[in-house]
Amino acid sequence: MDRNRFEAIVAAYGADPRRWPEDERLAAQRLAAIDARAASLLADAAALDQALDAAQGEPDVALLGARIVKRYKARQSLASPASVSFWALAASAVLGLAIGFGAGVTMPSAGAESLQVLTGAFESPFEATSEDVGG
Amino acid sequence: MRDPDADLLRRAASGDAGAAEALVRAHLRRLVSLARRLLGDATEAEDVAQDVFVQLWRIAPRWRDQDAKLSTWLHRVAVNACYDRLRKRGRWVGEEAAADVADAAPHPAQRLLRQQVAQAVNDALLALPERQRAAIVLCHYEEVSNIEAAAILQISVDALESLLARGRRSMRLALTGQAEDLIGDAEQSS
Numbered sequence: 531m532d533r534n535r536f537e538a539i540v541a542a543y544g545a546d547p548r549r550w551p552e553d554e555r556l557a558a559q560r561l562a563a564i565d566a567r568a569a570s571l572l573a574d575a576a577a578l579d580q581a582l583d584a585a586q587g588e589p590d591v592a593l594l595g596a597r598i599v600k601r602y603k604a605r606q607s608l609a610s611p612a613s614v615s616f617w618a619l620a621a622s623a624v625l626g627l628a629i630g631f632g633a634g635v636t637m638p639s640a641g642a643e644s645l646q647v648l649t650g651a652f653e654s655p656f657e658a659t660s661e662d663v664g665g
Numbered sequence: 666m667r668d669p670d671a672d673l674l675r676r677a678a679s680g681d682a683g684a685a686e687a688l689v690r691a692h693l694r695r696l697v698s699l700a701r702r703l704l705g706d707a708t709e710a711e712d713v714a715q716d717v718f719v720q721l722w723r724i725a726p727r728w729r730d731q732d733a734k735l736s737t738w739l740h741r742v743a744v745n746a747c748y749d750r751l752r753k754r755g756r757w758v759g760e761e762a763a764a765d766v767a768d769a770a771p772h773p774a775q776r777l778l779r780q781q782v783a784q785a786v787n788d789a790l791l792a793l794p795e796r797q798r799a800a801i802v803l804c805h806y807e808e809v810s811n812i813e814a815a816a817i818l819q820i821s822v823d824a825l826e827s828l829l830a831r832g833r834r835s836m837r838l839a840l841t842g843q844a845e846d847l848i849g850d851a852e853q854s855s
Contacts, residue, residue, distance in 0.1 A: 585790065599682065
């Protein structure tokens with residue numbers, strides 16, 4: 531630990547060794563104990579540290595904490611299996627209504643053709659043929 | 666060393682409300698305190714802290730133990746959120762403007778009560794460029810280690826020390842001539 535490095539440490543972290551880099555703390559404390567200039571630097575830094583400490587203030591976060599946990603629980607409730615089933619069912623119902631409504635709107639007349647559109651909507655383009663299954 | 670918060674987060678991701686509450690209890694006060702000092706606004710600070718936890722619940726299922734410590738992640742997200750708000754407010758003070766900051770600071774009154782001491786210091790802190798302010802808040806007020814502070818700010822330790830030294834120098838100039846009076850007044854009123 532040389533004086534230049536000690537000065538850099540105090541300039542950055544202040545006079546309290548608890549804030550100094552852990553791996554350099556002991557060496558810095560040893561130098562401070564024997565170097566007169568170091569003691570003067572520490573005194574100056576300590577004055578600013580005390581001024582900074584005067585602006586300490588602990589925020590009261592009890593209500594905020596309760597709100598955050600409440601939002602967490604609400605989020606968990608939406609993601610629960612019961613709610614997933616509910617929303618999946620609701621989505622399916624809405625989708626089914628939309629397809630039925632859309633088919634009714636686009637087809638100018640009812641009859642066999644409209645029936646084909648409706649059934650076609652539920653046929654998979656990738657249905658296996660007898661060739662696929664080796665039949 | 667295993668991060669104990671990682672276990673709590675894993676349990677919170679699985680729906681354990683107790684684990685979620687423990688995480689909030691462990692970290693919320695520091696996040697609000699950090700955001701308050703960066704933004705100078707208690708309401709905005711609470712909004713930032715709330716948003717940080719919303720993000721945390723969102724990424725919780727994907728958290729991996731080899732990622733950064735949870736406290737580092739939380740602080741980093743909070744600092745970046747504060748920076749975003751400051752930019753939007755048009756209150757971003759870049760390093761290039763730093764030379765003018767101390768000179769433009771108003772000269773404080775000779776004798777201050779304890780509340781005025783705190784106000785003077787807070788004003789000087791808010792006048793700093795954001796990155797210098799963040800460095801001082803993390804290392805002095807939050808007592809985060811230099812290594813963790815550098816990780817939070819995503820800079821090297823050398824760069825962190827440069828920010829700290831410049832920030833402390835600016836604070837000293839802004840409070841110049843008043844430090845001993847401020848401390849003396851604080852001692853008399855305590």
